Amino acid sequence: MLKDIFIGLSQNQFLNNAAKKYGLKMGAQSVVAGTNIDEVIKSIKELNAHGISCTVDNLGEFVFKEEEATEAKEQILKVIEAIHEHNVDAHISLKPTQLGLDIEYSFCLSNLREIVDRANNYGIFVNVDMEDTGHLQPTFDVLDELSKEYDNVGTVIQAYLLRADEYLEKYKNFRMRIVKGAYKEPAEYAYQNKKDIDANFIKLIEWHLVNGKFTSIATHDHNVINHVKEFVKKNNIPNEQFEFQMLYGFRKDMQLQLAKEGYNFCTYVPFGNDWYGYFMRRLAERPQNLNLVAKQVLNKKTNTIIGIAAGAFLLGRLTKSANKKRR
Template sequence: MLKDLFIGLSKNQLLNTAAKKYGLKLGAQHVVAGTNVKETIKSIKELNAQGISCTVDNLGEFVYKKEEATEAKEQILEVIEAIHTHEVDAHISLKPSQLGLDIEYEFCLANLKEIVEKASIYNIFINFDMEDYDRLQPSFDLLETLSKDFSNIGTVIQSYFFRAEDDIQKYKNYRLRIVKGAYKEPEEYAYQNKKDIDENYIKLIEWHLLNGKFTSIATHDHIVINHVKEFVKANNIPNDKFEFQMLYGFRTDLQLTLAKEGYNFCVYVPFGKDWYGYFMRRLAERPQNLNLVVKQVFTKKTNSIIVLSAGAFLLGRASKRK
């Protein structure tokens, strides 16, 4: 129920527009690392000083015009230049849909090539975030095409997909981030039961740690983290073969603890005003995240947008039934 609620909210353009306009007043600074490149670089430097690297996501939703995709491309190129200029420990995460995948495949490919090529010059890694099932194979196709000319790219494997085991074996020579998945997917494509998703998640992590190039383990779950610690120790897997990843602003004490223990640690750093859809999907992916942010980062004002959003979503569903 909660997952369906947050996924429904993430797709609401009206609420997304309102959150974009009033985000800072609602406390969005606890969800994003900055609204512009300058603020974001400052946040990255603060994390780097604590032994934490970053992957930077230029937030953006509902991109259906070439002008919007081109603007997103230019913003990402600006971030790459800033990472190089300021010599910070950071790389890029991006969504193909933001670069025009929903508009035209070749247009998206050209935008991605420009980004990957510039990043390659500066030896900066680019991670292709994965989205819903309809965009899954086209995103892999983009990765494979660009891999013919560039080696500084990797992607994400989502454990709720039935095909995830085949995909992780096919792309084992890439740097991969392994996640559970944050979209509502049909039963014919994805596990629906949390237990099945969690079991497949652990299975994928273990397989890639043993067979893959580099593994990014994206989780806030200390049970999973402790399991990984024991697994790498038992199998003599060196620390330079993997990293833990968490979202900016979530479980910051645990982030610092892992970094101090000597594990590679990377924070997923979103920036920009278009934070709403991103945040709702994080709550859909793991509803316990709501407890984390309420406890440590959200103000009463920020909680209000979640309550109002939930109310709007439920009212919308009720009116559809009439």
């Protein structure tokens, strides 16, 4: 139920637009690394100083116009230039829908090719993120096309997908981020039970650590992290073959500790005013994340806003249900 609430909130364009007006005043500055490139570069430098690399996400939602997608592309190109100019340890994460996948496939591919080409010139990696299953195959198609020309691209496999192991094997020669998944998907495409998702998550991580190119393990769960530590030790997998990833602002002490222990660590660094959908999906992905950020993010104002939003969403659901019963 709680996951459904946050997924519903993430897809609410009205609330997304309202959040933009507040910017980071709502407390999101603890989980979003600034609103502009200068601020995000400063955040990256601070993390680099602790031996932590970064993957940078220029946040953006609900892109259905070419000018919006072009604007997003230009911003990402500027981020790439800034990473090169400041010589920071960072790469790019991006979502195809932000670059026009919902507008036209060839338009999106052209935008992505320009970004990957610019990044390739500087030796910067680009991770093509996965979204919901409606965009799954087109995203794989984009990845297939780009990989014909470039080797600085990778992607994400979501453990809740029933065919995740097939996708992982097909793309085993790509740098791969493995996640549990943050969208609500029907049973015909995805596991619905948390235990099944967790078990598949471990299964995919282990398989790719043994058979894949490079594995990014995206989790805040210390049980998973401890399991991976034991697995790589038992199977003589060098640290150079994998990294742990966490979101900016989450479990900061653990991020620092893992880097201090000598593990490769990468922080997912989002920036921009369009943070709302991203934040709601993180809460949907793992409701326990709400506890992780409660002290550092959710002040009284934020609690009130999220509470009102959640209440509005639930009221809408109840109203729909009541109307159906009347019919």
